[in-house]
Amino acid sequence: MIVETGHFALVLALVVAGLTMVVPLMGAMRGDARLMAVANPGALAQFALLALAFAALTAAYVGSDFSVQNVYENSHTDQPLIYRFSGVWGNHEGSILLWVLILTLFGACVALFGRNIPEALRAVTLSVQSSISAAFLLFILFTSNPFSRLFPSPAEGRSLNPVLQDPGLAVHPPLLYVGYVGFSIVFSFAAAALILGRIDAGWARIVRPWILTAWVGLTAGIALGSYWAYYELGWGGYWFWDPVENSSLMPWLSGTALLHSAIVMERRDALKIWTILLAILTFSLSLLGTFLVRSGVLTSVHAFASDPARGVFILLILCMFIGGALALFAARGPQMAGGALFSPISREGSLVLNNLFLSAACAAVLIGTLYPLALEALTGDKISVGPPFFNATFLPLCLPVVLAMPFGQQLAWKRGDLLSIASRLFIAVLVGGLTALAVAATTHGTDVVAIIGLGLGVFVVVGSLDDLRVRAFRSGAANALSRFAGLPRTVIAAAIAHMGVGLMVIGISATAFHEERIAAMAPGDKVQLDGLDIVFGGARRVVGPNFAATVANFAVFDGGAKVAELHPGKRTYVGRTMPTSETARLTRGLGQIYLAIGDSHGDKVDVRAYWKPWVLLIWIGPLVMSLAGLLSLTDRRLRIAPPRRVRKAAILEAAE
Amino acid sequence: MTRKQRRLTLIGAAGLVLAVAVGLILTALNDRIVFFRSPAEVAELKLQPGTRFRLGGLVENASVSKSEGQKVTFRVTDGAKSITVNHTGILPDLFREGQGVVCEGTLQPDGSFTADTVLAKHDEKYMPREVSDALKKQGHWQGDQPGQGGQPK
Numbered sequence: 143m144i145v146e147t148g149h150f151a152l153v154l155a156l157v158v159a160g161l162t163m164v165v166p167l168m169g170a171m172r173g174d175a176r177l178m179a180v181a182n183p184g185a186l187a188q189f190a191l192l193a194l195a196f197a198a199l200t201a202a203y204v205g206s207d208f209s210v211q212n213v214y215e216n217s218h219t220d221q222p223l224i225y226r227f228s229g230v231w232g233n234h235e236g237s238i239l240l241w242v243l244i245l246t247l248f249g250a251c252v253a254l255f256g257r258n259i260p261e262a263l264r265a266v267t268l269s270v271q272s273s274i275s276a277a278f279l280l281f282i283l284f285t286s287n288p289f290s291r292l293f294p295s296p297a298e299g300r301s302l303n304p305v306l307q308d309p310g311l312a313v314h315p316p317l318l319y320v321g322y323v324g325f326s327i328v329f330s331f332a333a334a335a336l337i338l339g340r341i342d343a344g345w346a347r348i349v350r351p352w353i354l355t356a357w358v359g360l361t362a363g364i365a366l367g368s369y370w371a372y373y374e375l376g377w378g379g380y381w382f383w384d385p386v387e388n389s390s391l392m393p394w395l396s397g398t399a400l401l402h403s404a405i406v407m408e409r410r411d412a413l414k415i416w417t418i419l420l421a422i423l424t425f426s427l428s429l430l431g432t433f434l435v436r437s438g439v440l441t442s443v444h445a446f447a448s449d450p451a452r453g454v455f456i457l458l459i460l461c462m463f464i465g466g467a468l469a470l471f472a473a474r475g476p477q478m479a480g481g482a483l484f485s486p487i488s489r490e491g492s493l494v495l496n497n498l499f500l501s502a503a504c505a506a507v508l509i510g511t512l513y514p515l516a517l518e519a520l521t522g523d524k525i526s527v528g529p530p531f532f533n534a535t536f537l538p539l540c541l542p543v544v545l546a547m548p549f550g551q552q553l554a555w556k557r558g559d560l561l562s563i564a565s566r567l568f569i570a571v572l573v574g575g576l577t578a579l580a581v582a583a584t585t586h587g588t589d590v591v592a593i594i595g596l597g598l599g600v601f602v603v604v605g606s607l608d609d610l611r612v613r614a615f616r617s618g619a620a621n622a623l624s625r626f627a628g629l630p631r632t633v634i635a636a637a638i639a640h641m642g643v644g645l646m647v648i649g650i651s652a653t654a655f656h657e658e659r660i661a662a663m664a665p666g667d668k669v670q671l672d673g674l675d676i677v678f679g680g681a682r683r684v685v686g687p688n689f690a691a692t693v694a695n696f697a698v699f700d701g702g703a704k705v706a707e708l709h710p711g712k713r714t715y716v717g718r719t720m721p722t723s724e725t726a727r728l729t730r731g732l733g734q735i736y737l738a739i740g741d742s743h744g745d746k747v748d749v750r751a752y753w754k755p756w757v758l759l760i761w762i763g764p765l766v767m768s769l770a771g772l773l774s775l776t777d778r779r780l781r782i783a784p785p786r787r788v789r790k791a792a793i794l795e796a797a798e
Numbered sequence: 799m800t801r802k803q804r805r806l807t808l809i810g811a812a813g814l815v816l817a818v819a820v821g822l823i824l825t826a827l828n829d830r831i832v833f834f835r836s837p838a839e840v841a842e843l844k845l846q847p848g849t850r851f852r853l854g855g856l857v858e859n860a861s862v863s864k865s866e867g868q869k870v871t872f873r874v875t876d877g878a879k880s881i882t883v884n885h886t887g888i889l890p891d892l893f894r895e896g897q898g899v900v901c902e903g904t905l906q907p908d909g910s911f912t913a914d915t916v917l918a919k920h921d922e923k924y925m926p927r928e929v930s931d932a933l934k935k936q937g938h939w940q941g942d943q944p945g946q947g948g949q950p951k
Contacts, residue, residue: 486807498812502819509823513831524834526852526902527827534826539819660868660887721892740888748868748888 145210148198149289155191155246156279158184162272166265170338178265182253185268188275189250192243196230199239199288203230209295212236212288218301220688220716228312229302234436234452235288237315241432242278244319248327248352249275259348266334267327274326277459285452301688304715304722310370314363318390321360322428325393327352328400329425332418333467336474341414346407349421351775353404357397358771364390365764376723376738378656378752380760383532388511389431395504396424399497406490409555413494415475420497422471426464427504433460434511488558492550499543506535544598544647547640548605552612566612567605574601585655595651602644606637635774639767646763649732652756659751662743671735671753675699676708681739681747689713691724694739694747698728710737732758832902837879840905847907853881854900862895874899874911882910892918 162184169177199212203226208214216233217226225232231240249271256264282288305311331349335341367390372380381387400420406413437453484490510527517523548570552563578597585593613633614626659669665680679695693711697704708726715722728735733755740748834852835845845851858880861873868887872895873880883901893899893916901913 485804486811494808495811498815502815506819506823509827513827526832526834527830528832530830530832531826534830535819535822538822662868738888743864750888 144198144201145207145289145291148195148202149287151191151195151198152279152283152289155188155195156276156283158187158191159272159276159279162188163269163276165269167269167337170262170266170269173262175261178261181265181268184272185246185249185253188272189243189246192239192246192275196239196243199236200227200230203227206299208297208299209291209293210288211290211292214292214296214299216302217299218688218716219298221302221307222687224309224312225302225307228306231315232302232306232311235282235286238278238282238286238436239288240316241319241323242275242282244316244323245271245275245278245326248324252327252352256348262338263331263334263340263345263348266337267330270330270333270337271327274330274463277462281452281455281459285455301715301718304689304713304718305374307715308370308374310366310374314366314370317359317366318363319359321356321358321363321397322390322393322431324352324356324359325397325421325425325428328356328421329463329467332421333470335418336467336470339474339477341418341478343408343411346404346417350401350404350408353397353401353421354771354775357394357401358768358775360390360394360397361764361771362768364394365761365768369761373725373727373736374723376725376750378658378725378736378738378750378754380653380757383510383527383529385511386431386435388507389427389434392427392504392507392511393424393431395500395507396420396427399500399504400424402493402496402500406493410484410490412484412490413497415478416497418475418478419471420501422464422467426460426467427508429456429460429463433457485557487553487560489550489553489555491558492546492553495546496543496550499539503536503539503543506539507532510535541598544602544643547602547643548609551606551609551636551640567608570601570605570608573604574598589654592651592654595647595654599644599646599648599651602647603641604644606640606644610634610637631777632774635770635777638773639770642763642766642770644763645759645766649756649759649761649763652759653754655755656757657753659749661749661751662746663749664746669749669751671751672730672733672755673700674705674735676735676737676751678747678749680745681742684711686713689715692739692742693724694737694749696726696737698735708735708737710739712739729758732756732762734758834900836876837874837881838876840881841879845905847905850902850904852900852902853883853911853913854898855880857893857895857897857899859895874901883913883916884910885913885916887916889916890918894918 162181166178166181166184169175169180199210201207202210202213203217204223206213206217206219206226208217212233212235213229216236217229221229229236231237249268252259252264252268252271259267328349331345331352335345364387367387368380371382372378400417403413403417403420407417433453433456436456437450510531514525514527517525548567549560549563552558552566553560574597577600578593581596582593610626610629610633613629614622616625657671659671661667661669663669663678665678668675668677670676675698677697677699679697681692681694684691684693691711691713693709696708696710698706698708706728708728710726711724712721713724723738725736725738727737733753734757736752736754738750740750742748832850832852834854835843837853837855840851840853853874855874855876858873858875861880862870863872864870870885870889871882872885873882875881883903885901885903897918900917901911902915902917903911903913905911
């Protein structure tokens with residue numbers, strides 16, 4: 143009964159979405175406030191119905207109702223509660239349902255917190271947003287119904303894919319979707335602005351918090367996914383340039399560009415057409431990612447069982463929305479007056495530079511991701527575009543962005559003075575340069591790219607924070623503290639976010655100095671890493687709630703003293719034949735000792751042991767960036783109804 | 799600067815970045831990509847030793863032998879031809895005889911293949927699509943006219 147209620151809620155949501163798509167738009171065209179007033183309750187009702195459907199599916203999962211095909215295929219009574227719960231989105235149907243749930247959540251948030259948005263803009267935005275949810279609800283109901291029943295009902299389910307049974311992966315998809323799908327509302331705002339033919343600085347001010355919210359979610363979601371891959375897949379890698387990872391990186395890159403160009407639009411009423419285009423492209427890349435992941439044109443750990451009908455359906459949605467929005471853009475864009483022009487050496491100029499390079503980097507990732515598909519379709523040749531391609535294209539294009547970051551932060555609007563900033567950044571350049579020299583001396587200059595990267599990272603960290611120092615000490619040391627406290631939060635947030643980028647660059651560059659030992663070890667054997675002795679103590683069999691495992695015991699000695707025990711293992715889950723790795727990690731400072739075991743033969747076990755200095759910075763960096771984004775959301779200068787803005791940021795924080 | 803000069807600076811910068819990006823991408827597409835080959839294609843195309851590619855197929859039954867250290871040798875087959883693969887390191891969790899595998903590495907003068915990475919499929923339901931396609935192609939090739947249907951491209 144609950145399951146049928148969920149199904150019915152979806153159908154009802156489709157009807158409501160259809161109405162909310164048409165009526166407010168008509169109202170805005172005719173200037174009829176009563177018709178436009180349908181938008182808010184329509185958006186709220188869609189969210190309520192989707193929440194009901196999602197709750198129904200969750201109830202079926204938690205209660206192990208195997209008469210529902212989706213539950214049967216992806217759950218098992220032996221699974222711990224958290225994985226029976228996260229199993230809801232650990233499969234195609236459920237994850238699309240979550241997708242639409244978050245889509246309607248953003249619509250509902252605009253309805254709830256957007257009272258200061260001009261009525262027509264809000265109505266048309268919600269109408270566009272509803273058209274997206276209508277399209278995806280059709281997709282769910284026709285090709286991916288999570289509520290299909292099985293008869294007779296099986297006694298036991300087939301269990302969730304073991305690699306997905308992990309706390310990190312329980313949180314990763316919802317967080318990622320806040321970002322991925324969050325850009326839908328930005329897209330809707332852009333389409334609405336084009337429909338209404340009004341694009342100005344006020345639009346940017348309204349939209350910026352939404353861009354920021356989506357960006358925070360996407361940043362954190364990607365970082366979490368990367369950390370999961372690092373500890374779960376057992377190879378110690380954190381980014382594989384897998385097409386599915388690229389599908390999340392592309393919206394991030396163009397979303398980051400959008401975040402910056404919207405600042406120019408808000409402050410200087412310039413780059414308007416470009417910002418609108420970026421808003422459309424960012425969500426288009428999200429849709430493209432959804433298509434790549436869901437259609438089965440790619441093979442990846444993220445791709446669930448695929449069905450050609452789904453691919454065609456999503457492709458249709460993709461063409462409709464991207465094509466429609468770009469057509470609208472082509473028709474209306476030229477009528478929008480171009481904004482002010484400005485000097486190349488200025489804050490605006492540096493933000494344009496940021497946009498140019500980020501877009502180019504995004505294009506490089508796009509080509510690297512799609513080229514193999516195109517080549518195979520055209521010639522039948524199968525190729526793999528992997529790290530070598532992206533290292534040769536993506537990294538050089540990102541380098542100028544990172545290098546210019548501390549400069550851009552300090553440049554004045556309208557007309558900046560590069561020389562005086564260069565002299566102010568002297569300390570940062572010095573510290574960065576000395577770091578690079580010190581690393582080069584201690585490692586005998588083996589890896590030039592890594593040395594440059596480390597120097598660059600340190601330069602960015604120091605340079606970003608230096609901006610705050612300069613601003614605080616502008617009128618002498620006496621009132622520096624009060625000046626610092628008086629700085630707008632957006633300024634502090636920008637410095638912190640840029641520092642996060644620097645930290646990440648340091649972490650990534652330091653991967654060049656990782657140490658690796660691969661050995662077949664018998665009990666009593668030891669390997670040496672980072673001056674520590676890691677002694678193998680033997681392996682034993684362990685039985686968990688829904689798996690059987692081999693767990694190895696390692697003791698870590700520093701000199702003569704034992705500092706830790708590590709227990710990497712391999713698990714075989716009930717109903718599955720293939721084992722999964724459980725790595726063990728020992729954090730030392732910002733680095734980690736990382737152990738994974740392979741097959742055992744006799745009393746010997748294949749062991750992979752790594753020492754990864756500074757590795758945690760790879761994820762601390764993005765985490766710092768996300769937190770900075772949240773801080774920026776609390777800024778008073780997002781000044782539409784300031785008191786309410788603060789509350790809203792708090793609620794968004796809680797929702798994430 | 800005049801309005802016109804500023805506009806030109808902007809367009810010039812955009813054009814420059816675009817040119818750099820296009821240049822980087824084209825160069826990288828020329829020499830930074832790796833082709834996927836099945837054992838039959840390797841024989842057919844008479845690939846030169848030292849060629850770097852991804853070799854995909856099934857791990858031949860009873861072909862895996864591990865020697866001292868972390869050295870492992872196995873044969874990859876697509877039903878028609880098979881190639882000996884040498885690898886040093888730990889094999890992935892899901893590496894099994896009779897299962898799909900993708901190895902990246904270089905062809906040796908003796909016709910064997912030295913793999914620096916070995917990827918197995920992610921779970922038991924899923925086979926690397928390159929591998930299943932290669933197998934399908936081989937099945938078709940054997941069933942039809944030998945030596946013609948299997949032509950790649």
